[in-house]
Amino acid sequence: xxxxxxxxxxxxxxxxxxxxxxxxxxxxxxxxxxxxxxxxxxxxxxxxxxxxxxxxxxxxxxxxxxxxxxxxxxxxxxxxxxxxxxxxxxxxxxxxxxxxxxxxxxxxxxxxxxxxxxxxxxxxxxxxxxxxxxxxxxxxxxxxxxxxxxxxxxxxxxxxxxxxxxxxxxxxxxxxxxxxxxxxxxxxxxxxxxxxxxxxxxxxxxxxxxxxxxxxxxxxxxxxxxxxxxxxxxxxxxxxxxxxxxxxxxxxxxxxxxxxxxxxxxxxxxxxxxxxxxxxxxxxxxxxxxxxxxxxxxxxxxxxxxxxxxxxxxxxxxxxxxxxxxxxxxxxxxxxxxxxxxxxxxxxxxxxxxxxxxxxxxxxxxxxxxxxxxxxxxxxxxxxxxxxxxxxxxxxxxxxxxxxxx
Amino acid sequence: xxxxxxxxxxxxxxxxxxxxxxxxxxxxxxxxxxxxxxxxxxxxxxxxxxxxxxxxxxxxxxxxxxxxxxxxxxxxxxxxxxxxxxxxxxxxxxxxxxxxxxxxxxxxxxxxxxxxxxxxxxxxxxxxxxxxxxxxxxxxxxxxxxxxxxxxxxxxxxxxxxxxxxxxxxxxxxxxxxxxxxxxxxxxxxxxxxxxxxxxxxxxxxxxxxxxxxxxxxxxxxxxxxxxxxxxxxxxxxxxxxxxxxxxxxxxxxxxxxxxxxxxxxxxxxxxxxxxxxxxxxxxxxxxxxxxxxxxxxxxxxxxxxxxxxxxxxxxxxxxxxxxxxxxxxxxxxxxxxxxxxxxxxxxxxxxxxxxxxxxxxxxxxxxxxxxxxxxxxxxxxxxxxxxxxxxxxxxxxxxxxxxxx
Numbered sequence: 001x002x003x004x005x006x007x008x009x010x011x012x013x014x015x016x017x018x019x020x021x022x023x024x025x026x027x028x029x030x031x032x033x034x035x036x037x038x039x040x041x042x043x044x045x046x047x048x049x050x051x052x053x054x055x056x057x058x059x060x061x062x063x064x065x066x067x068x069x070x071x072x073x074x075x076x077x078x079x080x081x082x083x084x085x086x087x088x089x090x091x092x093x094x095x096x097x098x099x100x101x102x103x104x105x106x107x108x109x110x111x112x113x114x115x116x117x118x119x120x121x122x123x124x125x126x127x128x129x130x131x132x133x134x135x136x137x138x139x140x141x142x143x144x145x146x147x148x149x150x151x152x153x154x155x156x157x158x159x160x161x162x163x164x165x166x167x168x169x170x171x172x173x174x175x176x177x178x179x180x181x182x183x184x185x186x187x188x189x190x191x192x193x194x195x196x197x198x199x200x201x202x203x204x205x206x207x208x209x210x211x212x213x214x215x216x217x218x219x220x221x222x223x224x225x226x227x228x229x230x231x232x233x234x235x236x237x238x239x240x241x242x243x244x245x246x247x248x249x250x251x252x253x254x255x256x257x258x259x260x261x262x263x264x265x266x267x268x269x270x271x272x273x274x275x276x277x278x279x280x281x282x283x284x285x286x287x288x289x290x291x292x293x294x295x296x297x298x299x300x301x302x303x304x305x306x307x308x309x310x311x312x313x314x315x316x317x318x319x320x321x322x323x324x325x326x327x328x329x330x331x332x333x334x335x336x337x338x339x340x341x342x343x344x345x346x347x348x349x350x351x352x353x354x355x356x357x358x359x360x361x362x363x364x365x366x367x368x369x370x371x372x373x374x375x376x377x378x379x380x381x382x383x384x385x386x387x388x389x390x391x392x393x394x395x396x397x398x399x400x401x402x403x404x405x406x
Numbered sequence: 407x408x409x410x411x412x413x414x415x416x417x418x419x420x421x422x423x424x425x426x427x428x429x430x431x432x433x434x435x436x437x438x439x440x441x442x443x444x445x446x447x448x449x450x451x452x453x454x455x456x457x458x459x460x461x462x463x464x465x466x467x468x469x470x471x472x473x474x475x476x477x478x479x480x481x482x483x484x485x486x487x488x489x490x491x492x493x494x495x496x497x498x499x500x501x502x503x504x505x506x507x508x509x510x511x512x513x514x515x516x517x518x519x520x521x522x523x524x525x526x527x528x529x530x531x532x533x534x535x536x537x538x539x540x541x542x543x544x545x546x547x548x549x550x551x552x553x554x555x556x557x558x559x560x561x562x563x564x565x566x567x568x569x570x571x572x573x574x575x576x577x578x579x580x581x582x583x584x585x586x587x588x589x590x591x592x593x594x595x596x597x598x599x600x601x602x603x604x605x606x607x608x609x610x611x612x613x614x615x616x617x618x619x620x621x622x623x624x625x626x627x628x629x630x631x632x633x634x635x636x637x638x639x640x641x642x643x644x645x646x647x648x649x650x651x652x653x654x655x656x657x658x659x660x661x662x663x664x665x666x667x668x669x670x671x672x673x674x675x676x677x678x679x680x681x682x683x684x685x686x687x688x689x690x691x692x693x694x695x696x697x698x699x700x701x702x703x704x705x706x707x708x709x710x711x712x713x714x715x716x717x718x719x720x721x722x723x724x725x726x727x728x729x730x731x732x733x734x735x736x737x738x739x740x741x742x743x744x745x746x747x748x749x750x751x752x753x754x755x756x757x758x759x760x761x762x763x764x765x766x767x768x769x770x771x772x773x774x775x776x777x778x779x780x781x782x783x784x785x786x787x788x789x790x791x792x793x794x795x796x797x798x799x800x801x802x803x804x805x806x807x808x809x810x811x812x
Contacts, residue, residue, distance in 0.1 A: 011576075011577055011580045039582075040581070040582045043582070069576065070573050070576050070577065071573075071576035071577045071579065071580050072580045075579075075580055075581070075582060076580040076581060077581065077582065078581075159803055159804075162803065162804050163709050163804055163805060164703060164707070166804055166805065166807065167476050167477075167703070167706040167707055167708060167709070167805075168702060168703070168706060170417075170475065170476050170477035170706060170807055171417050171476065171477045171702050171705065171706035172702075173477065173481075174413075174417045174477050174478045174481055174482040175446070175481070175482060175483065175484075176445075176446045176449070176481060176483070176812075199802065199803070199804065200804070202802050203801055203802055203804050203806070290702075292701045292702060292703070293699065293701070295698045295699070296574060296577050296578075296696075296698060297570060297573070297574070297698070297703075299577065300573040300574060300576060300577035301570070301573055302573060303569050303573070303710055304709055304710070306803065383802055383803070386802075386803035386804070387802070387803040388803065389800060389803075394795060395609055396605065396608050396609055396789055396792075396793070397565055397568070397605070397712065397789070397792035397793040397794065397795075398565075398568050398569055398572055398605065398606070398609050398792070399569060399572065399573075400609070401572065401576055406582075
């Protein structure tokens with residue numbers, strides 16, 4: 001019998017490591033013959049667009065390279081399955097592909113949208129007595145999946161953010177003038193990644209001096225007041241802000257700032273919250289100010305991946321294959337943290353319906369009363385996830401990446 | 407007798423390595439007692455704001471840490487000396503500081519503005535029979551200093567750019583749709599850093615597919631036409647663009663695009679060229695498009711510094727002390743490349759007046775006829791500069807930086 005894996009949603013540094021984990025465990029299992037990769041997520045199954053990974057990954061070095069390559073080598077998609085009760089055409093296509101290729105288990109590496117696919121597919125197979133196991137392997141830099149302590153990909157994003165924020169802090173402090181640097185961080189609805197910037201405090205940095213997450217509602221005046229307060233204490237104020245912070249009425253603050261300040265700034269369209277706050281500080285405080293958007297580097301900077309993250313992502317992929325082999329289906333593999341010092345996580349399977357289309361917010365009790373920083377509990381949670389560096393194979397001074405012709 | 411060093415202009419990954427080189431060579435020279443660091447460039451001399459570096463750097467590990475710390479530990483400034491014939495007040499203050507502290511040689515690490523300070527100071531001392539040597543140590547990620555093959559700091563910026571651009575390329579290719587990714591790169595007037603993105607081609611990448619440098623004048627229509635052409639060949643088009651590209655009339659293209667397209671985009675103020683081109687592609691081509699500004703990370707990402715750059719920057723600092731000890735003054739230390747394969751550079755001293763306030767442009771013969779890419783000669787020039795990785799001391803998953811209380 002054969003198995004198949006696919007990758008879905010936004011890419012990360014660790015999604016290929018999870019694919020390597022699935023592949024590696026598949027190779028260890030003598031009942032499994034071929035291990036297929038579906039191109040561009042579930043669309044590759046629907047269109048019978050598969051590649052035989054056993055022909056691509058032929059030695060240990062290939063596996064190592066795959067683990068250390070950012071983004072999704074199989075390609076990704078953003079495809080939502082319809083309810084099969086309403087439209088089962090696509091389910092038939094998927095089933096055809098699996099049967100034709102003797103695929104008995106499918107591993108879908110993705111975030112909460114992808115877990116919706118795992119939930120629907122496994123339900124369809126169960127109710128139609130089709131013996132194909134479907135297992136979700138979590139993945140997202142947003143760290144917002146329920147039922148798991150954290151998500152593969154998050155640790156590497158947090159590590160890149162920490163390292164870069166520390167360097168930006170050094171850079172910001174060179175001139176003998178008061179200055180504000182605003183760093184815009186990914187995370188539309190959950191502030192995990194932004195909050196993780198607190199790890200700098202564990203290394204004796206005072207930055208970031210202010211941390212704004214979507215979980216804390218904020219007004220312009222509050223933020224400006226906070227910054228003025230910090231400028232009294234520090235010459236160089238570093239502000240970590242989530243792209244998705246909301247203002248008091250629950251709207252995205254960027255939209256609010258922009259529409260609310262259209263004449264003053266005149267920029268509804270192009271700017272994120274970083275640029276908005278930069279403009280606000282320039283106008284209302286008048287000191288040196290700049291903003292930095294860390295953009296997609298947060299999810300693809302494999303050269304600064306967390307070793308913990310890459311190893312865990314590999315492991316959770318491999319545990320997924322074991323779960324399917326043990327007869328499980330409709331499950332997502334999850335981390336359960338048993339200890340932070342020393343760090344230890346077990347991998348278990350959870351009901352995918354508890355994860356699909358849901359979102360885990362940052363605990364409110366980690367956020368301080370002013371809504372502009374997090375406490376030591378947060379630091380203890382984040383620190384183990386960014387530990388360790390990955391040794392990257394280099395050629396001509398640049399990393400070597402695995403590429404699969406799609 | 408004592409010596410002093412200071413850092414000036416925009417920070418880089420390598421400016422502290424040059425300071426370490428000055429310090430190290432100073433410690434080797436038995437005639438030199440104290441090695442002072444002036445805080446915030448020449449302002450530290452003017453204000454007699456010095457620290458005794460021999461009290462701060464007390465062991466080998468301190469030196470190693472300094473070499474690997476981004477930005478300028480002594481702080482920086484943007485201060486232009488007046489002509490002393492018109493105003494010699496500040497020259498008197500500087501001389502007082504040097505005499506009071508028995509400083510016989512001054513090493514100024516900086517770019518072409520800083521070399522103006524070296525030129526003026528050394529001229530003043532010579533003409534007033536004051537025996538204080540003044541030596542410039544080059545530094546700039548822009549690589550635009552005359553009389554030197556390349557500048558300390560540039561190789562690390564180019565390496566960070568190459569590594570990040572390759573990762574962005576992986577990230578951009580995940581979805582099965584045509585897309586354009588525009589990466590905005592530092593370099594207001596010279597395109598060295600942007601051009602250096604061509605090193606990806608040496609590793610078999612087709613990206614960047616288009617490279618736009620300030621040295622090639624361009625129109626919107628030309629750029630749009632280029633992108634359309636590339637979209638016919640590649641699903642994922644990566645465009646490397648210098649923040650300072652100029653349009654046909656010689657104006658900065660960002661300004662031109664913005665003012666010329668005010669109604670359509672309405673964003674004169676906030677956006678750089680990346681956002682402008684993003685808007686243009688969205689409007690005129692309509693495919694998936696995004697822009698990424700690499701911002702200050704290009705000059706401070708020490709975690710991905712070039713080993714070649716850090717070692718050379720150390721060496722050129724140390725050679726500066728030797729030159730002063732040999733009686734030279736009014737000189738800038740410079741690299742002369744004798745071979746690219748294998749890479750070899752000698753260090754020599756050049757007349758600082760040949761460097762101060764001047765700018766070295768990218769050779770026109772490296773730019774292709776269409777003005778949208780560079781040739782193999784450029785690749786051969788850039789490749790050795792990004793070679794090698796620096797091993798970074800880590801704590802809690804983050805680099806350890808040297809901090810000097812200022």
